[in-house]
Amino acid sequence: MKNKSSKRLTVFIILILFLTGIYAWQRPSGSFYDIVVFGGGFGGTAAAVSAAKAAPERSILLVMPEAVPGGLGTVGGQNFFDIRLWRWELMNGGSFARWFEQLGQFYNTAEAAELLAAELAAHENITVLYRKDLEAVRRNDGKIISLSLREVLPDSDGAITWGKSRKKVRGNVFIDASEEGRLARLAEVELLAGRSDWPKELLPADEQGGVARQQAATLMFKVQGVAAPERSGSFGDLFFTRDRRGSWGIWGGLEGYTSDEIVTVFNRVYGPAGFAIKPFNIAQNGAGSNEWWVNMLLIFDVDGRAHLRDKGTDRFPADKRPEQTDTDTAYIAAREFLLNPAFWQAMRRFTYMDEETGKAYGLHDVNPVLDEYGRPVTGESLYLRETVHMPLANLQPDPPHPNPLPEGEGFSRINGTDESSFALTPLECQKAGTEPTEGGDLANYAGRIGLGFYAMDINAYLYSDLLDGEEFVWPVTGYLRPNWLASGGEPKNPVYLPFEMLITTHAENLLIPGYATGTASLAWAAIRVLPNLTVLGDAAGAAAALSVEKNIPPPRFKEAEIAALQDVLREMGAILDKDH
Numbered sequence: 209m210k211n212k213s214s215k216r217l218t219v220f221i222i223l224i225l226f227l228t229g230i231y232a233w234q235r236p237s238g239s240f241y242d243i244v245v246f247g248g249g250f251g252g253t254a255a256a257v258s259a260a261k262a263a264p265e266r267s268i269l270l271v272m273p274e275a276v277p278g279g280l281g282t283v284g285g286q287n288f289f290d291i292r293l294w295r296w297e298l299m300n301g302g303s304f305a306r307w308f309e310q311l312g313q314f315y316n317t318a319e320a321a322e323l324l325a326a327e328l329a330a331h332e333n334i335t336v337l338y339r340k341d342l343e344a345v346r347r348n349d350g351k352i353i354s355l356s357l358r359e360v361l362p363d364s365d366g367a368i369t370w371g372k373s374r375k376k377v378r379g380n381v382f383i384d385a386s387e388e389g390r391l392a393r394l395a396e397v398e399l400l401a402g403r404s405d406w407p408k409e410l411l412p413a414d415e416q417g418g419v420a421r422q423q424a425a426t427l428m429f430k431v432q433g434v435a436a437p438e439r440s441g442s443f444g445d446l447f448f449t450r451d452r453r454g455s456w457g458i459w460g461g462l463e464g465y466t467s468d469e470i471v472t473v474f475n476r477v478y479g480p481a482g483f484a485i486k487p488f489n490i491a492q493n494g495a496g497s498n499e500w501w502v503n504m505l506l507i508f509d510v511d512g513r514a515h516l517r518d519k520g521t522d523r524f525p526a527d528k529r530p531e532q533t534d535t536d537t538a539y540i541a542a543r544e545f546l547l548n549p550a551f552w553q554a555m556r557r558f559t560y561m562d563e564e565t566g567k568a569y570g571l572h573d574v575n576p577v578l579d580e581y582g583r584p585v586t587g588e589s590l591y592l593r594e595t596v597h598m599p600l601a602n603l604q605p606d607p608p609h610p611n612p613l614p615e616g617e618g619f620s621r622i623n624g625t626d627e628s629s630f631a632l633t634p635l636e637c638q639k640a641g642t643e644p645t646e647g648g649d650l651a652n653y654a655g656r657i658g659l660g661f662y663a664m665d666i667n668a669y670l671y672s673d674l675l676d677g678e679e680f681v682w683p684v685t686g687y688l689r690p691n692w693l694a695s696g697g698e699p700k701n702p703v704y705l706p707f708e709m710l711i712t713t714h715a716e717n718l719l720i721p722g723y724a725t726g727t728a729s730l731a732w733a734a735i736r737v738l739p740n741l742t743v744l745g746d747a748a749g750a751a752a753a754l755s756v757e758k759n760i761p762p763p764r765f766k767e768a769e770i771a772a773l774q775d776v777l778r779e780m781g782a783i784l785d786k787d788h
Contacts, residue, residue, distance in 0.1 A: 238354050238375070238376030238377050238378050239269075239375070239376075239377050239378070240267075240377075240378045240379065241267045241268060241269040241335070241377060241378070241379045241380075242263070242266035242267045242268065242379065242380050242381070242756045243256075243259045243263070243266060243267070243268045243269070243379060243380065243381050243382075243383065243749075243752045243753065243756060244268075244269045244271065244355065244377055244379035244381070244382045244383070245259070245268065245269065245270045245271065245382075245383040245385055245749070246271050246272075246342060246355070246382070246383065246384055246385065246386055246390070246391045247271075247272060247279070247383075247384065247385030247386035247387070247391075247722050248270060248271070248272025248273075248274055248277045248278070248279055248336075248338075248385075249272075249277075249278060249279025249280055249281060249385060249386075249387065249722075249738075249741070250278060250279065250280075250281050250303075250304070250307070250324075250738045250741065250742045250745070251385045251721055251722060251738075251741040251742050251744060251745030251748075252270060252272065252277075252279070252383070252385030252386070252722070252745060253270070253277045253278070253303075253324045253327070253328065253745070254302070254303035254304070254742045254743075254745030254746045254749065255383050255385050255719075255721060255745040255746070255748045255749035255752070256268050256270040256328060256331075256334055256336075256749060257303060257327055257328065257331065257334070257749065258302070258303065258745070258746045258747075258748075258749030258750045258753070258780055259383075259749035259750065259752050259753045260331035260333050260334050260749075261331070261780060262749065262750045262753035262754065262757075262776050262780075263333075263753035263756060263757055264331075264333060265333070266333060266753065266756055266757070267333055267335070268331070268333055268334045268335070269334075269335050269336075269337065269377060269379070270328065270334060270335070270336045270337070271336075271337045271340050271342070271355070271357060271377075272336070272337070272338060272339075272340070273339065273340065273341045273360050273368065274338065274339070274588065275338050275339055276321035276324075276325060276338070277321055277324040277325055277328060277336075278317070278320055278321045278324050279387065280387065280587075280589075280591055280592075280738070281317075281320060281738050282317045282318075282320050282321040282324070283317070283321070283587065283588040283589070284428060284587040284588065284589055284591055285317060285428030285429070285430070285501045285586065285587035285591075286428055286501070286503065286587070286591055286738070287314060287315050287316070287317050287320070287491045287493060287501050288313070288314055288457055288459075288489050288490070288491035288501070288503065289308060289311075289313045289314075289315075289737075289738060289739060290662060290665075290737035290738065290739065291308070291313065291739055292661050292662050292663065294661055294701065294702055294786075298739075299659045299661045299702045299783055299786075300658075300659070300661070300739040300740065300742065300743050300783070301658070301659075301743070301781050301782045301783035302658070302742070302743060302746040302777065302780050302781050302782040302783075303742050303745070303746050303780075304738075304739045304742035304743060304746075305781060305783075306781065307320075307323065307324075307742075308739075310323060311323065311453075312451040312452060312453035312455055312495075313449075313451040313455075313457060313491075314451055314455040314456060314457040314491035314492055314494075315453075315455060315491075315493075315494060316455075316493050316494030316497065317493060317501070319494060337357065337375070339359055339360055339361065339371070340357040340358065340359060340360065340375065341357065341358060341359075341360040341368075341370075341390075341517075342355055342356070342357060342390050342391055342394060343356045343357065343358045343370075343374070343523075344356035344394065345391065345394040345395045347395060347396070347715065350713075350714075350715065350716055351715065351716055351717045351761075352379070352382045352395055352715050352717055352718055353378060354376055354377060354378040354379075355376070355377050355379075355382070355391070356374065356375075356376050357374065357375045357376070357377060358370055358371065358373070358374050358375075359371030359372060359373040359374070360517070362588065365540050366536075366539055366540060366543060366586075366588070367516055367517075367536035367537075367539070367540060368515065368516075368517060368536060368589070369516075369517055370517050379717075380717065380755075380756050381717050381718075381719065381752040381755050381756055381762070382395075382715075382717060382718050382719070383718070383719045383720075383721065383748050383749065383752055384718060384719070384720045384721075384722050384724060385721050385722040385741075385745055385748070386722045386723065386724075387512065387592050387595065387722060387723045388512050388513050388592065388595045388596070388723060388724075389513075389595055389596040389598070389720070389722065389723055389724025390513075391718070392596075392598065392712070392715075392718065392720050392724045393513065393596065393724070394523065395714070395715045395718060396714060396715075397598060397712050397714040397715055397718070397720075397724070398598070398599060398712075398714060399596040399597065399598055399599075399724055400420075400596060400597050400598075400599060400622060400729075401419050401420060401422060401511075401513070401525075401527070401595070401596050402419070402420040402421050402422035402423070402594055402595075402596075402669070402729065403415070403420045403421065403422075403594075403669065403729040403730075404419065404420040404622050404623070404729070405597065405599070405622060405623070405624070405625045405626040405629070405630070405728050405729050406420065406623065406624075406626060406689075406729060406730070407623065407624045407626070408623035408624055410688070410689060410690075411623065412670070416623065417623065418529075419527045419528075419529055421509065421529065421532070421669045421670065422510070422511065422512055422592075422593070422594045422595055422669070423593035423594035423666060423667055423668070423669060423733075424484075424506040424507060424508050424510075424593065424667050424668050424669065425506075425507045425510040425512070425535075425538065425590045425591060425592050425593060426503055426504075426505055426506060426507060426590065426591040426593070426667075427505055427507060427539065427542040427543065427546070427586050427587060427590055427591065428501050428502065428503060428586060428587040428591055429501070429502055429505070429546055429576065429577075429584050429585065429586045429587070430493070430499050430500065430501055430502070430576070430577035430584070430585040430586070431490070431499070431500050431502055431571075431574040431575065431576055431577060432498050432499050432500070432574065432575060432577055433498075433571075433573040433574040433575050434456075434458070434490065434492075434500050434570070434571060434573075434574055435567075435568060435569050435570060435571075435572065435573060436448055436450075436456045436458070436492075436569065437567075437569050442460075443560040443562070443569050443570075444463065444560035445460045445461060445462050445463040445464065445560075446458060446459075446460040446461065446558065446559075446560050446569065446570050447459050447460045448569065453495050454495035454496070455491070455492045455494055455495040455497075456491070456492040456500075457489065457490070457491045457492070458488075458489065458490050458491075458570070459487070459488065459489035459490075460487060460488070460558075461487040461488050461558045462487050462682055464557050464558050465485065465486065465487050465680060465682055466679070466680045466681070466682065468554075468557045470553060470554050470557050471485060471554045471557050471558075472680060474550055474551070474553075474554040475671075475674065475680065477550075478548075478550075478551075479508075479671035479674065480671055482507060482508045482509060482541075482671075483505060483506065483507060483508075483542070483545055483551075484505075484506045484508070484668075484671055484674060485504055485505065485506070485551075485554055485555065486504060486505075486506050486667065486668075486674075486682065487682055488502060488503060488504035488558065489503050490502045490503065490504070490571075499577055501587075503591070504555065505542065505545075505546070505551075506667060506668060507538055507541075507542050507590070508668075508669075508670060508671055509529070509531050509532045509533060509670075510532060510533055510534075510535060510538040510590065510592070511525060511528045511529065511532040511533070511534060511535075512535060512590075512592040512594070512595035512723075513525045513528070513595055513596065514528050514532070514533075514534035514535060515534055515535050515536055516534055516536040516537065517536075519534070535589070535590055535592075538590060539589065539590050542586075542590070543583065543584060543586050546576060546584040546586070547583075547584065552574070552575070552576070555571055555574060556571055556572050556573070556574060557571075558570050558571045559571055559572035592723070593667055593736060594723070594729065594732060594733075594736065595723045595724070596723065596724045597630065597724065597725075597726070597727055597728065597729055597732060598630075598712060598720055598724050598725060598726045599625065599629045599630055599726070600629050600630060600631060600708070600726065601713055625728075626728035626729060626730055626731070627728070629728075630726055630727055630728040630731065631706050631708035631709040631726035631727070632652075632660075632703070632705065632706065632709055632726060632727040632728065632731045632735065633727075633728050633731055634664075634695070634728055634730040634731045635648050635695060635696070636648050636649045636651075636652065636703055636731065637649075637660075637664065637699045637703045637731050637734045637735075638664075638695055638696030638697065638698075638699055639695075639696050640699060640700070640701040640702060640703040640704070641701060641786075642701050642786060643786060643787055644785070644786075647701065648696075649703045649704045651706075652703070652704035652705065652706040653704050654767075654770070655706045655707040655708065655770050656704040656705060656706060656707075656774070656784055657705055657706070657707050657709075657710070657743075657744075657747035657751075657773065657774070657777065657782075657784070658705045658743035658744065658746065658747055658777070658782055658783065658784065659702040659703065659704065659705065659743070659783055659784070659786065660702060660703050660705050660734065660735050660740040660743065661699065661701075661702040661703070661734075661740070662699070662734050662735070662736075662737050662739075662740060663698050663699070663734065664685050664692070664698060664699065664730065664733045664734045665683070665685070665733050665734070665736075665737075666683070666684055666685045666688060666730075666733045667684075668684050669688075673687070673688060685733065689730065692730075699734055701786065702786055703734070705735075705740075705743065705744065705747070707747070707751070707765065707770060707773070708726060709721075709725045709726040709727065709744065710725065710726070710744065710747065710748050710751060710762065711726075711762045711763045711765075712726075712763070713763055716761040716762070716763050716764070717755070717761055717762070719748040719751055719752055719762055720748075721741065721744035721745045721747065721748035722741070722744075723736070725744060743782070746777065746780060746782055747773070747777060747782070750773055750776045750777055750780065751765075751773055753776075754769060754772060754773055754776065
């Protein structure tokens with residue numbers, strides 16, 4: 209009897225082990241987190257922090273390719289917060305308002321990275337993975353199941369290369385806060401590159417019915433020798449301002465850009481080769497520093513989706529235009545170009561001479577800050593102004609094309625969709641109202657998750673965009689979009705940002721507050737700056753927390769969930785109302 213019992217027990221144990229093995233084999237491997245955020249810029253950091261606050265018992269993972277948080281706003285060198293006040297008030301609340309109060313408008317990039325890192329570390333439920341990029345996405349039944357991550361490291365030229373270590377992570381809700389829409393793209397979310405949604409007649413012939421270009425990129429670089437005045441003010445075509453922490457910012461240079469012979473000759477020579485000088489903005493690297501970060505160099509025909517480490521794989525965009533370069537090649541070429549003496553000769557022309565005092569202010573004595581190898585100190589990556597945009601499901605031109613191709617066949621259904629097929633459209637930005645009862649953004653009010661406000665700032669797509677005949681022009685928005693002024697010109701009021709900007713039915717557990725968010729290309733020009741992207745990050749993090757707590761995918765949020773999300777955002781200091 210005892211032997212029979214022992215045999216039954218042995219068979220039972222073997223059966224349990226067998227079934228357990230099947231379960232373990234079928235179950236996705238990797239560490240599990242309730243919320244996974246990809247992209248460590250200001251928006252991604254905001255998403256992680258707001259998710260941690262809204263769901264303190266839930267686990268949050270923040271993944272970033274950089275070694276410190278902040279992305280473009282720290283290691284990228286863009287230390288000049290592009291704010292636009294409305295009625296003398298900052299309309300970006302939440303995380304951005306908090307960081308702006310602590311950093312000022314022109315800040316030290318290392319201090320900013322430390323501030324963000326400290327805020328992340330203050331939440332025990334946040335784990336951060338630095339120097340990790342996305343290699344693959346596993347999907348099932350319309351949901352993202354897991355991400356395959358891999359170490360990335362810069363090589364001696366600055367190109368980003370794959371390292372050895374790998375990690376797989378699983379999650380309930382995912383957030384793409386990246387500058388290229390990498391998570392959304394690898395998750396097979398429908399995305400449009402650059403200005404593909406523009407009306408066909410406003411596109412160059414080689415972009416009509418095909419993949420369109422993305423806005424010109426920039427490489428931020430450091431200089432020393434900037435001469436600032438004793439007080440804030442305008443001096444010629446240069447505008448000097450000191451923030452409340454004592455750090456200087458300068459912008460302008462329109463007259464020099466359009467009229468100075470050395471500058472215009474430089475652009476005529478090097479513009480066709482892919483580099484040009486634009487009216488600039490520069491910021492001191494914190495009060496008292498003799499180093500400044502410069503935003504001046506335009507780099508044309510870069511595809512922000514394309515990286516050397518992805519070449520030869522399905523991660524590399526198959527539809528990259530043949531004349532476009534990948535980000536690594538463009539970065540290396542731009543850094544080399546900064547050694548060109550002609551560039552520095554032209555740059556130093558942006559100077560104001562006070563005839564009464566004999567003092568000169570501006571860039572007349574600037575020199576590059578060099579690293580230990582004699583190379584210019586630059587941002588660790590390009591400043592990408594545009595990559596991809598997520599349309600709504602009903603991607604149709606307005607007005608409809610007379611003989612459209614069937615869906616999926618060519619681009620005839622894409623050109624001309626900017627006012628009909630995006631959660632945020634150009635006219636909503638241009639005609640935004642002053643209160644909830646009026647304005648072109650009225651339809652966004654009920655589902656609003658924040659306010660966005662900035663100029664419609666297009667920095668050219670081609671060198672030829674800078675020219676009207678033989679004359680240099682700036683800004684180029686009205687020149688490239690002849691109907692722009694008649695449609696309202698620059699936005700005059702903040703726009704309600706709708707929740708629909710963040711969601712996609714292609715992956716129901718994915719939120720997209722980064723560059724791929726649901727804006728038309730021209731609307732993106734008014735949303736693309738760090739303050740607005742941080743607002744979207746706050747909203748995505750809070751929405752992810754609500755989704756996990758209520759077990760409701762974000763695209764299925766109803767009025768009750770939207771109202772709950774708005775309450776959470778208000779508690780975090782978000783500004784949802786123009787008359788707040």
